[in-house]
Amino acid sequence: MCQGVALLESEMPWFLVEQHARRIHRRGEGVEGELRFLYRDAEPMLPIWHEGVWRVVRWGNRRRRGKLPPTGWTWKDTVEAGGWTSFGAEPVNILCNLAMDKGVWFRVRQGIRGLLVRDEMDDELCVYMICEPATRYYSIMTRSDRMPTLIQEVI
């Protein structure tokens, strides 16, 4: 499953770039930097577009606190079956230009579908990445059996 995303510096508001400057990574000399958000980070976070505002919020519940599932992903089927209704979850777009699965970086055109919930333990917003069974192409490309649900795109 998708373990990270990257967003070009120029696509993010400057104040968020400054806040997350430690995440800036360059793929080559003289190339514009990209902000990387990885699940394995000490503080896993994801950039989202919510109610017309850019935010960088916690990615899932890796700390295993409270009632939220202790993971960073949720199945699309679970969302559609109403499995998140009791949490007051709402759909949100995870913004990125690239995503990474098992070390393979691939382009994302519009973003990834996510689910935003409020962690009642510390009144903090957190986002889960929505995923679905991988297509044949994706599973060969990444050797992964689940893929992120992309916005208006299929790999």
Place this chain on the structure above:
Amino acid sequence: MAIGHLDADCFYVSAERVRDEWLEHRPVAVLGNNGACVIARSYEMRECGIRTGEPIWDAVKSCPEGIYLKRDFAWYEVLSRQMLNIVRDISPLVEYYSIDEFFWLAKSQSSPVALRDRIKKETGLPVTVALARTRTLAKLFAETVKPFGAIEVLTPEHEKQLLSELPITAVAGIGGRRAARLAPYGVRTCLDLIHMPRSVVRSILTITGERIWWELQGRPAMPIQNQKPPAQTISRGGGFTATDDPAVIYAWTVRHLERLIEELNFHEVRAGKLSLWIEYRDVASGLGEVSLDSATDRFDLLLDACRDALRMAWRPGMKASRIDLTATGLRGPGLIQRTLFEPESDPRKEAIFDLKRKVNAEMGRFTLRSGATLPLSELYRDPSCNYDICDVRGKICF
């Protein structure tokens, strides 16, 4: 008059960069039909040692910073035809050699730099353009100035100077085996080949080699073809994840048959013979060939032939990884020899096939397809799988 040659620089990657400019200067690879192999890579990725055809799992190890993209032939064709139109604007005789490579008859005042810059400006694609006295020379000299190069070599002196520096294997059509046959004659460079007697070249390299010999001397021996010659054979096929599931193998066969019939219809020909070739992972490949009683493009008759051919090529329990269907004995509608055992016309079936053609023309390929392809439903759900490089029509070369 001269011959022009245009070759787009790492075309698929450049095409992706046209719509996503931020990919510039980053290591980028485009993956093939199954998502397993690199079919094009940027110069940045070449620096990591990635080669065309390399499996992605190896490429990721050598180039973990690489960005891997799914191919999109429909988009590549759009850009290819834009380039073609620009070249047609400057020449009355253009050969659409391949999706990213053209030859044309150039006027004396043509400037390769001007054409290269015009294509970059109008399409966003970096290309290399060469002008020379023959197509072999133009293609050869273009390689020396890639990427984003432009070169004009129109005098024998200039040609000889460059040919003396180019190994014989740089010529398209002379690979390792032919070079080995030339080595005992002391042929190392392109200039060495020119100095060989024509009769010796012909005896070693046949008529193909002789044509190259003429062309390297600046004498055109390979004409520009502005139209694809009528097909002698039509094939459709491809590789897939190895399987021994008969339903899946049959589904691939039927998918290729439907694509083959589309192509027969496009060229307005019917097949007199059908061959089916299966590549197995662990055993020798299998071949089945069926001659049809009468040349046809009817799905039901060709499907019957396919089943017979499949039985011949079938290795029960063995994992198949590729199937190719080839139609030969092609006949145009007015050239069909009727037989005593002509299949009966079936107006009901004809009406169904006609409806299928119309629906697919109107609603998109494979909107109506055989139920035998149901095991491949996932493939059909992805529209990009319904358009392959061989579907880009009019090219001389694959």
